[in-house]
Amino acid sequence: MLDKNGIAKRIAKEVEDGFYVNLGIGIPTLVANYVRDDIEVEFQSENGVLGMGPFPFEGEEDADVINAGKQTITTLPGASFFDSAMSFAMIRGKHVDLTILGAMEVSENGDIANWKIPGKMVKGMGGAMDLVASAENIIVAMMHTNRAGESKLLKNCSLPLTGVGCVKKIVTNMAVIEVTAKGFKLLERAPGVSVEAIKNATEGELIIEGDIPEMEI
């Protein structure tokens, strides 16, 4: 089974030359660490920066330069700053090529829930609803099961939705899964994880066709 960095490493392989990419908070943020260095990619943060660089060195942090997780960041040559309406024009207008975000639940028709647990956690959706409603290329990065060991890949989401029918691909600690019209299609297994184990950890319909290769990471 993969750890969070392993999931990020596998997702990094989906990032192509010339892509503008929006990374959500959590595992998605780690993806930036594993993108091949022979391709040109620009990271967008919805609070208003394109061309995000690494965290600053100690003492060089600037309160006026942060990412959507409110962390201090730096910018790379060619970077730009912009206002929130323009930032979401990039997102809603489909100018961002790839969106990677975390989820609490995904259903077999591509619904996603990641912003609210009624009565427990109500922090808000931030930019997630805009991102999932408009992006054409959405990859969800998450653990296959929750802390209680229950599947996060469901027939129907039980939590309040963030978006409907929008998730295309899911990379978990156990598998790479494509969301198809018929349900979750198993594409790859994590190293050392059996198809049977993935099936047991997936509540929604899991489509298994032929031999399922092990992920290369």
Next chain:
Amino acid sequence: MINKKVANITEALLGVEDNMTFMFGGFGLSGIPENAIAELVKRNIKGLTCISNNAGVDDFGLGLLLHQKQIKKMVSSYVGENDEFERQMLSGELDVELIPQGTLAERCRAAQAGFPAIYTPAGYGTEVAEGKETREFDGKMHVLEYAFKADFAFIKAWKGDAAGNLIFKGTARNFNPNMCGAAKVTVVEVEELVPVGELDPNQIHIPGIFVQRIFKGETYEKRIEQLTVRQRV
């Protein structure tokens, strides 16, 4: 040149009353109008409806207004990192409307630009769209969202002049430009108030026409919410 400069914070906040609706620029604690917030805390203006992406932290930003229970309702996209906020929300003391971040920005921009409402795909099929008008465009469903109506917009810019022209810095820009001219009165505080003519007209982010009052903020703490650094090798 039409002068927008006011002498002090008292003059900048003239007309501010209980039960009004205010917009506040800022993302997290970055680019928040620290001086206007401090003055609202001092005056203890109550019953406020606040339109702001976030609600500050427990002891800074809008968190200061929350502590004095000055806020009746928050309209935001993300309110984590604030225990007092969560307590007031769960106990029902505080009314909270959570909306998608892009929708928040565009409802400000619509008010600024004179659009009564906009259609957005964000939130369709979720509880955010409940009770709202929806419409299909090119095979995709959209939600009708109305322009905000606010009494005051409190803005923080980096540099400005007495004509009200503004330049923002880094990601402290965020919602600030979208809220200028989106309320009946736009009050801007700047770090540097420069002589008219010094700002290059090519570099101005917001023209003075969207601003009614401008003043130089006395001090800026510019607190960092998540200090994240890497080690030198």
